[in-house]
Amino acid sequence: MPQPLISSRARPLTGTLRIPGDKSISHRSLILGGLSVGETRIEGLLEGEDVLATAAAMRAFGATVEHLGPGSWRVVGRGVGGLDEPADVIDCGNAGTGMRLLMGTAAGQPITTFFTGDGSLRRRPMGRVGAPLAQMGVRIVAREGGRPPLAVTGPEILTPITYTLPVASAQVKSAILLAGLAAPGETTVIEPKWTRDHTETMLRHFGAEVRVEDTAEGRRITVVGEPELTGRPVVVPADPSSAAFPAVAALLVEGSELLLPGVGTNPLRFGLFETLLEMGADIELTNKRIEAGEPVADLVVRHSRLKGIEVPAERAPSMIDEYPILAVAAAHAEGTTIMRGLDELRVKESDRLAATANGMAACGARVEVDGDDLTVHGADNGVAGGTTIPVDLDHRIAMAFLVLGMVSADAVAIDDEAAIATSFPGFRELMNGAGAAIGTGA
Known part of the structure; x- marks a missing residue:
């Protein structure tokens, strides 16, 4: 009640x-820890329901995710491209950030992942993430308007793209960059209006090559694909x-x-x-x-x-x-x-x-x-x-x-x-x- x-x-x-x-950094630390080789120790992780749903999702992808104490977590990752196909539907609860970032994560694997959420999340549009991922060769099946529940199937070889954000969204940008980790070559996002840059910062922290430059089109963020990310400590x-x-x-x-x-x-x-x-x-x-x-x-x-x-x-x-x-x-x-x-x-x-x-x-x-x-x-x-x-x-x-x-x-x-x-x-x-x-x- x-x-x-x-x-x-x-x-x-x-x-x-x-x-x-920080909720945004907590989601990203679990995901990037799961995409890294070796151990990531996280202190200060938000233990709210949204982030706990992302922790459960990374376990479903095959990463080791352990709660050590209040705010203290240990993640042992599977490496870029090394995630397992989840055996069941991933329930993101109320977490729009979690679902959009996990869609990008799943897109980089040649697997099918099913996503759902609570009543509020099932009303929220995911098409703005689905459109650029489809350009990379990802197949997405969703309800009308791109709403969950939905399924994401990654291709055998992901196509790197250059994508200009039609709206200012750090979640869309991050989904593309996370997918781009598994693509050969370089994946670029151009944002005419700057958005929060936690993903770029954390990608560098885990060892990815990320270039950021200001251009006449806007802020241009490029990730070099197929890196070997290494587990790192994170203080949230x-x-x-x-x-x-x-x-x-x-x-x-x-x-x-x-x-x-x-x-x-x-x-x-x-x-x-x-x-x-x-x-x-x-x-x-x-x-x-x-x-x-x-x-x-x-x-x-x-x-x-x-x-x-x-x-x-x-x-x-x-x-x-x-x-x-x-x-x-x-x-x-x-x-x-x-x-x-x-x-x-x-x-x-x-x-x-x-x-x-x-x-x-x-x-x-x-x-x-x-x-x-x-x-x-x-x-x-x-x-x-x-x-x-x-x-x-x-x-x-x-x-x-x-x-x-x-x-x-x-x-x-x-x-x-x-x-x-x-x-x-x-x-x-x-x-x-x-x-x-x-x-x-x-």
């Missing part, structure tokens, strides 16, 4: 909160997309100060924090460092008076998962915040643009959707709250409205807690330990 949660006004949020590992940084929720909560709840250690600060993922700083947020980055090729810092976040701004469309790829929580911040800022170019929000776990706008309006905020733009008008007294938000299996919608309840006049409820475990297991307990008041109401 669904487990509703109620979020009431919070006390000042204080203390040190250890955010779960705290996920900036997950850190966004306690960070915004601390900015909005008067008297708050939180320390969020070890958060990934990759500039292609850090758009929300860049935006919050422009809005006047008191966020201090300390102890900056590089771990497994990724920039990391400790964040100190203090209560702040925010002001509305216009967020340009070109920033969207670096913060596409964070617009729901930005809308919560914007409703408590002075003036108006306009967020442009949010078309990709419509094909997330839910239609996140509609879910954000409808939920904010139900809580008493003044919001407008014009095409792919979202406008939120700040209110001097915040928002009323006092309603229940349907989350439709979307973890980020769920957490965003729980944060809204921390500063609303009346409590805000969500109709189902379960989705939160896909990316942020223990969210309720962690926030309550810092001063939030999130409970079942029983």
Whole structure:
């Protein structure tokens, strides 16, 4: 049965909160560990349902994947082109990232792999991955609109391609590059708009030859096929997309100060924090460092008076998962915040643009959707709250409205807690330990 949660006004949020590992990097570390020769030790892996589904998938492909302790994992890979044909259907749960990356992984093997997912994932389009893979000689059979369940059959010899992304998508780019590992020659992806570059960074970390150059067409990423990847240690940084929720909560709840250690600060993922700083947020980055090729810092976040701004469309790829929580911040800022170019929000776990706008309006905020733009008008007294938000299996919608309840006049409820475990297991307990008041109401 669904487990509703109620979020009431919070006390000042204080203390040190250890955010779960980065979901994007966790998926990639398991997959590349499975495609490598030798042992990969991973520390800080996100142990949410999405990533655990990818761990199970790599076991189904024949890799050894062992849980050693909290966040600590060991993977012994099969090498590029050495995966087994899974004996059963691979269930990716709610993980769109996992399914798209695993489709690229499976495409590089002369095997047939069947994929499915939960009700939300089965509504999400996979054709944007299927189209370039088909150009490489992969056969994909899917439901109408390229939706799962689907089957991927790799050819005996994969054809390397040069492919220009029609939309900014790190998942599509990554699927092509992962498939390209098994293709003779060079596989190239051209992205007119830059997207997060975790795959390129991790491919290099495991020993692949990857070239990146800026051209008149856009950013050109080339992987040289048929490498021998070698198992390497990976330290997964705290996920900036997950850190966004306690960070915004601390900015909005008067008297708050939180320390969020070890958060990934990759500039292609850090758009929300860049935006919050422009809005006047008191966020201090300390102890900056590089771990497994990724920039990391400790964040100190203090209560702040925010002001509305216009967020340009070109920033969207670096913060596409964070617009729901930005809308919560914007409703408590002075003036108006306009967020442009949010078309990709419509094909997330839910239609996140509609879910954000409808939920904010139900809580008493003044919001407008014009095409792919979202406008939120700040209110001097915040928002009323006092309603229940349907989350439709979307973890980020769920957490965003729980944060809204921390500063609303009346409590805000969500109709189902379960989705939160896909990316942020223990969210309720962690926030309550810092001063939030999130409970079942029983």
